[in-house]
Amino acid sequence: MYKITIVAGARPNFMKIAPIIEAIKLHKDLINFRLVHTGQHYDRKLSETFFEELGIPKPDINLGVKSGTQAEQTAQIMIKFEKELISQPSDLVLVVGDVTSTMACAIVAKKLNIKVAHVEAGIRSGDMKMPEEINRIVTDSITDYFFTTTELANKNLLNSGKSKDQLFLVGNVMIDTLNKNINRLSKPSFWDEVRLEEKSYFVMTLHRPSNVDEEYKLKSLITTIVENSKGKPIIFPVHPRTKKLLQNLSLNFENLHYVEPLGYLNFIYLIKNAFAVLTDSGGITEETTVLNVPCITFRDSTERPETCEIGTNVLVGSDLNKTKDAFDILNNGQWKEGKSPKLWDGKTAKRIVNELIKIFKIG
Template structure:
């Protein structure tokens, strides 16, 4: 069996790491499987890509398509052109895509037009929000894929409603949690931790990158100012996404307890999360990690493709509503935040299950 694994952005790297390890372990048992790792170059900042390969023991990609940034259409087209050439030069039995970034959708389209099967890891999740580019990526990818590896019963149900037969849906758990479980003991304290006098349970971590929160200057200013006003002087550590940095520079937003830092590597960022009082974010993946680490998470979104983080985990959706944000902080400061539980099969073994299914599907 020849497998092509596609990774393009930070969340992808976190998800492919345990899958590659499980493939390498399976190969040692005698199963004939060769994989080719393709990095599309969608994320090209060192802290958003290269460091993840180093820290998570991911082998260097066989090729980097080096597409970099552009409009949605430009980036999608560049990935498709480069990936088509890659598949012509290196034929594959199966293309595996992960998550919901532009690379996921673009490489799925190319593979299917080339007559190659596609397996989608983290299939079936939906926010219902068509203003999110990721939602469009999910819908297109799932409409074309052949095999669906899912994280939750919610995702399974979404796929079944699309008419996907049960025998093509594999409920395996969450590979992001595999990586978290495998590396939690290796988290690294960032160099600025002591400089900013951070103490365990005595600071907030904040991340913002969604266009609805950061692209309009006054909206970004309102959100950041509101959070600072509710923080009671606790340090707020803000790793600034490249998308957000430009807008913050224009606003010149400064507060004594607000600390802007560079994007962090996986091990350093999760050290911050694990030791935080709470996290404020608009990311989907971070809500999964906070759920497993039992850290309160306030999400500045009106919807989520990961509802289990709210129903079972530690996540609360507040959107950009000042009253909802205030209420979340009121609960937090009162010590009444809900205690999270791990969703079903978020046990660190999802990648092993994926590889077992591949073994069955592609046994000679």
């Protein structure tokens, strides 16, 4: 019986581990897993709700790290995860994505001579100002087994000196969760109150420091969005970090609706039925690509270029003129048609677990 420790720390992690756990359970005679929640996201809407909605078993332990500076959070995760691994030895630590928990737990595992597998390995934005980019590079520099979403991710890893036998092109595990839950999506409670109609509203998410830390910049961006929205409702689930900043701004537009952070089933319902999505998130662009929903991304670079090259996503950065141009194309009904990348088919988790079984038998 092989023991795997699975790490989850923040909202995107939960959607990625859900199908992996489900696939592991099909081989419970071979693999025993322990689920560790670092507590990096502590807002209930951003953590516990996802375990309930996606059918993820309760974590075996919650490290309860919560917020802090990058250094404080990293240090706390490492200290607490080290104690966890010493008391609960494991054959392999599986980390997903690019959050602080991913990097911190990978470092701890390697220092304890435990193998590390990284799901969604090899993606790169080229922007070293992003904490996530540093997390990706550090994690991949010490990982043993790389589960990748695209051929480009494989190429990035090969260029960094990794060998082909360490790489496994398996697809995008986020799409496993999307496909499984597509018929379970539910209207948010405010749908009727705001009088939303399918394909007649925008969904907006903003949380990156480059967009929300400067009040003037944030105000200009939201004002430009509202001015080009043609009066369509804009639903803005406000990240706790952004909420504090918005309190200092007088952004009271009739069609701009601030809402609390949403659970997965409500949020994807909004995305699926939106006229378009406005975001600075990377992960959301994957879902809009598969759902064929137009997406305008307020970033200069992306670690998911396939969402732009063959998907529905367009980067506009912080350029308000580019933003206006994108809205013109959108409002004129000329947005490009997208398609799903190779292996983004809902079967990624099974591929991951099958490869893990082979790895255990070989190694």
